Amino acid sequence: MHAFLAGLISVLALARTVLAENIVITVGHNTTNNASAVFQPQSVTAKLNDVVVFNFTEGNHTVTQSLFYAPCISANNANSTINGFDSGFRDTVNGTAITILSVPITTDIENQTLWFFDYNTCSEGGVGGINVNESSSQTLEGFERNAVRLNGTASSTSSSMSQTSTSTSSSSTAESTSNDAQRTVVFVGAAVIPVILLSAFL
Numbered sequence: 406m407h408a409f410l411a412g413l414i415s416v417l418a419l420a421r422t423v424l425a426e427n428i429v430i431t432v433g434h435n436t437t438n439n440a441s442a443v444f445q446p447q448s449v450t451a452k453l454n455d456v457v458v459f460n461f462t463e464g465n466h467t468v469t470q471s472l473f474y475a476p477c478i479s480a481n482n483a484n485s486t487i488n489g490f491d492s493g494f495r496d497t498v499n500g501t502a503i504t505i506l507s508v509p510i511t512t513d514i515e516n517q518t519l520w521f522f523d524y525n526t527c528s529e530g531g532v533g534g535i536n537v538n539e540s541s542s543q544t545l546e547g548f549e550r551n552a553v554r555l556n557g558t559a560s561s562t563s564s565s566m567s568q569t570s571t572s573t574s575s576s577s578t579a580e581s582t583s584n585d586a587q588r589t590v591v592f593v594g595a596a597v598i599p600v601i602l603l604s605a606f607l
């Protein structure tokens with residue numbers, strides 16, 4: 406009985422730890438012809454306890470959290486009550502200084518859409534999102550359009566904001582980008598140790 410319980414607890418603990426993932430977004434692909442390629446994939450799904458890891462591999466970029474209606478302004482500047490993530494400029498020195506920024510999905514941001522941009526390519530569409538709801542009016546495509554409209558070369562002639570009411574054109578984009586996410590299983594050894602200790606007392 407004790408062995409059975411201990412075994413059951415171990416299995417449950419293992420299931421919990423195995424479910425947490427590191428989701429890597431590579432920052433710094435060749436943006437000459439496509440600024441949106443700076444984040445690959447551009448959109449990911451991350452659940453509670455997952456960690457979104459931004460891997461700066463090329464060029465000089467930031468990953469800065471922002472809001473749907475102000476894609477190229479840090480969330481904190483747009484609304485001081487939001488303490489959004491911001492890597493600051495990460496110059497990779499031509500790939501010799503690769504660094505990461507980790508964004509853990511904690512209970513306070515679980516299920517929220519987190520929008521972000523790269524300071525140096527935002528005006529051309531260098532933006533992305535975590536947990537984007539493509540069925541809502543705030544799609545990745547709409548966010549990218551807002552960035553170009555508000556900060557791009559035509560931004561002085563246009564002040565309107567983009568809000569997509571249909572998801573037909575963007576749904577295929579969303580599918581392909583979420584499949585591109587590199588997922589690696591995180592094994593949190595620390596979570597298993599208490600189970601081993603507990604099983605000794607059963």
Ligand SMILES: *[C@@H]1O[C@H](CO)[C@@H](O)[C@H](O)[C@H]1NC(C)=O
Nearest residue numbers: 434435436437438439463464
């Ligand atoms: C980026 O792409 C452009 C256009 O395809 C190309 O001319 C340039 O050499 C590329 N840069 C790098 C660093 O690969």
Ligand SMILES: *[C@@H]1O[C@H](CO)[C@@H](O)[C@H](O)[C@H]1NC(C)=O
Nearest residue numbers: 439441442444445446447578
């Ligand atoms: C630009 O890059 C984004 C993100 O990788 C991709 O979804 C999109 O298809 C690319 N656009 C073009 C025209 O290649």
Ligand SMILES: *[C@@H]1O[C@H](CO)[C@@H](O)[C@H](O)[C@H]1NC(C)=O
Nearest residue numbers: 429431458460461462503505
């Ligand atoms: C970041 O990219 C570099 C170069 O491709 C790679 O060696 C490294 O493993 C990546 N880091 C993560 C956390 O994926």
Ligand SMILES: *[C@@H]1O[C@H](CO)[C@@H](O)[C@H](O)[C@H]1NC(C)=O
Nearest residue numbers: 465466494495496497524525
């Ligand atoms: C990175 O880009 C920012 C803004 O364009 C610039 O101020 C900074 O000097 C750049 N860093 C390097 C090392 O080039």
Ligand SMILES: *[C@@H]1O[C@H](CO)[C@@H](O)[C@H](O)[C@H]1NC(C)=O
Nearest residue numbers: 472480483484485486487488
């Ligand atoms: C700023 O963000 C908080 C939540 O973080 C929200 O309650 C508030 O309404 C926002 N303020 C504005 C002006 O949007």
Ligand SMILES: *[C@@H]1O[C@H](CO)[C@@H](O)[C@H](O)[C@H]1NC(C)=O
Nearest residue numbers: 464496497498499500501502
């Ligand atoms: C990075 O590469 C560019 C273009 O090839 C070159 O002009 C620059 O000197 C390089 N920078 C460093 C720090 O190696």
Ligand SMILES: *[C@@H]1O[C@H](CO)[C@@H](O)[C@H](O)[C@H]1NC(C)=O
Nearest residue numbers: 452453512513514515516517
């Ligand atoms: C987030 O979504 C999941 C799945 O729908 C749900 O079980 C969970 O309660 C949600 N969490 C919050 C904080 O709303």
Ligand SMILES: *[C@@H]1O[C@H](CO)[C@@H](O)[C@H](O)[C@H]1NC(C)=O
Nearest residue numbers: 477478523524525527555556
């Ligand atoms: C985008 O435009 C706004 C308003 O002009 C400006 O405050 C912000 O710094 C710009 N963002 C970038 C990344 O250039």
Ligand SMILES: *[C@@H]1O[C@H](CO)[C@@H](O)[C@H](O)[C@H]1NC(C)=O
Nearest residue numbers: 516537538539540541542543
């Ligand atoms: C996505 O947005 C649609 C439309 O607003 C809403 O009905 C749906 O519940 C949302 N899905 C999630 C997972 O929040």
